[in-house]
Amino acid sequence: MDRDELIRIVNYEILAVPEVLEELDITNQALSSLIERGKLVPVKEVGRTRLFLREDVEKRKKEAAELKGKYRPFD
Template sequence: MELLEVTKQNLNSLDKRGKITPVKVVKRDKLFLKEDILKRKEESAALKEKYRPYDE
């Protein structure tokens, strides 16, 4: 969550929408690959730049 700078709810939403896939799921916890997290962070930065140019 800290790496992506998102909330638990947003992380859960990304999982449900298939934007990021957990490697392991245990009752309340999900484990993600760091590579996937970093890839998603790059994608979200590109989307923010494209759709929110006024935020700098």
């Protein structure tokens, strides 16, 4: 794997907190709750910076949609 390919992969597959918030359409407080409950686990934490795998975020988004359909079917 060359440097350019690695950069492309990191830019697509790794999400920072603002990107996660946008993707899941949630608040920072809701994200903190997901992390505390183990529903979404950062792959790396440096100080206050957290990084997530896109695959994990998309999985959580799918789970949230399923739960919404189950418990809030009229929304």
